[in-house]
Amino acid sequence: MREIDVSQITEAVKNMCINANCCLNSDVYSALENARNCEKSEIGKNILSQLIENADLAKDKMKPICQDTGMAVIFMDIGQEVHFRGGSLTEAVNEGVRQGYKEGYLRKSVVEDPLIRVNTKDNTPAIIHYNIVEGDRVHIEVAPKGFGSENMSKVYMLKPSDGIEGVKNAVIDCIEKAGPNPCPPMVVGVGIGGNFEMCTLLAKKALLRPIGSKSPKKHIREMEEELLRRANDLGIGPQGLGGNTTILGLNIETYATHIAGLPLAVNISCHVTRHSECEL
Numbered sequence: 001m002r003e004i005d006v007s008q009i010t011e012a013v014k015n016m017c018i019n020a021n022c023c024l025n026s027d028v029y030s031a032l033e034n035a036r037n038c039e040k041s042e043i044g045k046n047i048l049s050q051l052i053e054n055a056d057l058a059k060d061k062m063k064p065i066c067q068d069t070g071m072a073v074i075f076m077d078i079g080q081e082v083h084f085r086g087g088s089l090t091e092a093v094n095e096g097v098r099q100g101y102k103e104g105y106l107r108k109s110v111v112e113d114p115l116i117r118v119n120t121k122d123n124t125p126a127i128i129h130y131n132i133v134e135g136d137r138v139h140i141e142v143a144p145k146g147f148g149s150e151n152m153s154k155v156y157m158l159k160p161s162d163g164i165e166g167v168k169n170a171v172i173d174c175i176e177k178a179g180p181n182p183c184p185p186m187v188v189g190v191g192i193g194g195n196f197e198m199c200t201l202l203a204k205k206a207l208l209r210p211i212g213s214k215s216p217k218k219h220i221r222e223m224e225e226e227l228l229r230r231a232n233d234l235g236i237g238p239q240g241l242g243g244n245t246t247i248l249g250l251n252i253e254t255y256a257t258h259i260a261g262l263p264l265a266v267n268i269s270c271h272v273t274r275h276s277e278c279e280l
Helices: 006-022 026-038 042-061 089-103 160-178 196-206 218-232
Strands: 002-005 073-079 082-085 127-133 138-142 154-158 186-194 247-257 262-269 276-279
Touching: 002 006, 006 082, 006 089, 006 138, 006 276, 026 042, 026 247, 073 089, 154 160, 154 196, 160 186, 160 218, 160 262, 186 196, 186 218, 196 247, 196 262, 218 247
Parallel strands: 002 082, 073 127, 186 247
Antiparallel strands: 073 138, 138 276, 154 262, 186 262
């Protein structure tokens, strides 16, 4: 049995909150550069250059890439041979978010009650997903999610008879209706299967996959490639001003489901798609 003091979790989460908000991931940065080289619209090309310049400045000065520094979403894969000491694990994670958003001068955007809407003033509580795995390691991924893009996401409870074409059409419909609102170029996570809540979790986790990565399942990989082409053919373009770069990437995750259903979730992200990870 390996012991980990929860203070290590707090320190790790704090640093990841800051890094995720200030340093654009290399896969996203490369995707923006590639998109600029391939963009046919001069306005679109100029906007992509501005996004790259903004990312460079944010990293150099350790300032937020975007003013919406998101609601902290934490994924933790915890080895079953790990024992935490020193207090509550959940409180340790929230303390890390609290410290990160204070020390990093990140905007606090969380309200305690969804209807009364009083700000908690420290961006807690975080949304935490725990997953128990084999081993004695702890893998943590912090993915702050802004709501300009989150608000454009959708869940579809399709019928099995809708099939693959129904899934494809729903995904494209969601992207098209989102238009300029999520600050394109977008990154799109798609979850298919499970049930109502599981498909949304799959879609969120799909956003964590590197841009350009491929599903190991042939039919899913082909769907990812087709939807990427179809989405960029919509002509929405960078910041919605036209062009052939509407999305930078589209990842699909699947899970088993019930014979009577075909749950589908589309989680749209802005180009930043913030995330940072570490292993303890």
